[in-house]
Amino acid sequence: MTEFQASEPAGSEICRVLDELLRSPKSVAERTRAAGDLRPLFLAALGALLLGAGIFGATLATSRGGAQLLYSGVKLPFALLATLLLVVPAFHAISAGLGRPLGFSSMVALMLAAAGRGALVLIALSPVIWLCFDRGLGYHPGVLLASVCYALSGLAALEVVLRGIGFDLRGLVIVSVFGLVVFATGGQTAWMMRPFLGRPSAQHVPFLRHRESSFVDALAQSARSSLGIYPMERALKRASDRTPRSAGDSDESR
Amino acid sequence: MNLGDLAVLYGLAGSLSGALVFRATRGSRLSALGSAALAVPLWPLWLPVILSSRAAEITAPRTPTTEAEAALLEGHEAVRNTPLEPLLPRAAVDRLLRELRRATERYAELTHLLAKKGFDRGAAEERVQRLEQRGASARTLASARLHLENVDRLRSLCARDKRALDELSELIAALRTQLVFARYSGSSPGEASDIVTEVWARVEMLGTSSDASPFGFELPTIDPTTCHPPSTS
Numbered sequence: 001m002t003e004f005q006a007s008e009p010a011g012s013e014i015c016r017v018l019d020e021l022l023r024s025p026k027s028v029a030e031r032t033r034a035a036g037d038l039r040p041l042f043l044a045a046l047g048a049l050l051l052g053a054g055i056f057g058a059t060l061a062t063s064r065g066g067a068q069l070l071y072s073g074v075k076l077p078f079a080l081l082a083t084l085l086l087v088v089p090a091f092h093a094i095s096a097g098l099g100r101p102l103g104f105s106s107m108v109a110l111m112l113a114a115a116g117r118g119a120l121v122l123i124a125l126s127p128v129i130w131l132c133f134d135r136g137l138g139y140h141p142g143v144l145l146a147s148v149c150y151a152l153s154g155l156a157a158l159e160v161v162l163r164g165i166g167f168d169l170r171g172l173v174i175v176s177v178f179g180l181v182v183f184a185t186g187g188q189t190a191w192m193m194r195p196f197l198g199r200p201s202a203q204h205v206p207f208l209r210h211r212e213s214s215f216v217d218a219l220a221q222s223a224r225s226s227l228g229i230y231p232m233e234r235a236l237k238r239a240s241d242r243t244p245r246s247a248g249d250s251d252e253s254r
Numbered sequence: 255m256n257l258g259d260l261a262v263l264y265g266l267a268g269s270l271s272g273a274l275v276f277r278a279t280r281g282s283r284l285s286a287l288g289s290a291a292l293a294v295p296l297w298p299l300w301l302p303v304i305l306s307s308r309a310a311e312i313t314a315p316r317t318p319t320t321e322a323e324a325a326l327l328e329g330h331e332a333v334r335n336t337p338l339e340p341l342l343p344r345a346a347v348d349r350l351l352r353e354l355r356r357a358t359e360r361y362a363e364l365t366h367l368l369a370k371k372g373f374d375r376g377a378a379e380e381r382v383q384r385l386e387q388r389g390a391s392a393r394t395l396a397s398a399r400l401h402l403e404n405v406d407r408l409r410s411l412c413a414r415d416k417r418a419l420d421e422l423s424e425l426i427a428a429l430r431t432q433l434v435f436a437r438y439s440g441s442s443p444g445e446a447s448d449i450v451t452e453v454w455a456r457v458e459m460l461g462t463s464s465d466a467s468p469f470g471f472e473l474p475t476i477d478p479t480t481c482h483p484p485s486t487s
Contacts, residue, residue: 016366036307037307038303038306038307039304081296085299105302105307
């Protein structure tokens with residue numbers, strides 16, 4: 001019989017992974033690449049994601065309060081998980097296509113670990129959001145502040161992904177291409193799950209808004225607005241331009 | 255196909271995955287149920303992980319604990335439904351397995367603890383030497399020495415547990431072959447009976463060392479107001 005070696009109990013293994021998620025993205029990335037038991041990592045990262053995104057979602061909704069707290073606390077983790085479900089196969093394909101193949105289960109673990117780390121950063125940023133809303137931060141600056149928080153948590157997640165794929169030029173290309181997929185998919189998923197903040201002026205809080213346009217349409221519209229081109233104004237101007245001419249036409253026809 | 259149709263298909267695949275995971279999960283019914291419940295909504299993520307983990311379990315070299323567990327179960331299988339069964343009944347096997355796992359967990363915790371920076375013997379020794387050279391106060395030096403002694407005690411505890419588990423694993427392996435031999439040769443179960451007695455004695459010893467104070471004596475309670483143990487005068 002071989003020499004006795006220690007194997008860690010499951011509970012403490014999960015706690016150790018949580019600790020690693022925060023302190024050592026390198027060892028988390030190595031863990032995902034090693035062909036071992038990925039269940040503790042999966043469970044720890046999933047727990048971090050649900051808790052982190054839930055707390056951050058509920059904190060975002062403090063600007064509106066009431067039922068929105070519960071809605072956002074449920075919807076944000078759901079949006080993140082739905083995005084992960086959709087993008088992991090794409091990441092697997094991109095990574096393999098660009099010469100860095102990784103097992104599918106390793107890819108799942110890597111993505112979930114990255115999302116879990118990002119969610120833990122969101123927990124850390126929640127008090128800032130809470131304080132700002134408590135001090136009277138408005139809706140639009142609030143949206144901007146939330147975007148900054150997402151960007152910071154995204155950076156924390158990016159470190160895990162890059163260490164898993166490889167911190168070199170090829171790794172950067174893979175992550176950049178994948179970033180486009182995540183941006184489009186995550187953006188559309190979050191767009192469909194709106195509202196997360198809830199407008200203070202709204203009389204009642206809907207769980208989901210009625211379906212209208214898409215994330216890309218909204219982006220295009222925002223880009224035009226930032227250039228001073230407002231579609232509604234333009235349409236009204238066109239309408240007002242047409243009205244006298246058509247009246248004149250009818251006069252002439254008479 | 256709209257979102258509703260997709261959701262139905264997704265749910266159907268999730269239910270099938272849940273059933274598959276429930277059947278494939280070894281261990282307690284509760285953990286199998288939990289695993290299956292996780293597979294229903296998250297099957298695209300959970301299914302690859304659980305299947306690859308199972309494959310890793312199958313291909314991984316068996317640890318001595320799992321070998322000892324397997325040996326115990328094989329020993330019981332060898333005597334099941336024979337006159338030798340009272341030597342190693344199922345209830346006894348279950349209790350032995352429980353004790354073995356408990357001792358293994360304790361050893362794993364100790365090993366994990368001793369791998370941490372704060373429990374490094376070399377660093378503790380170096381610190382005592384540094385304090386001695388620096389001419390630190392007697393109390394500081396005494397605390398540093400106590401830390402070093404405690405690390406030594408923990409290390410010896412860990413080594414003792416390892417030795418006990420190694421010996422028990424060997425003994426269980428011998429018990430298995432003895433029971434198999436007794437079954438096929440029809441010989442007297444005397445020797446196997448001796449081994450069973452020895453196994454129980456060692457398991458009791460493991461249990462005692464797990465329950466006892468790790469220092470061999472009761473630690474004094476600390477007074478929270480003064481942060482000192484109560485005076486013995």
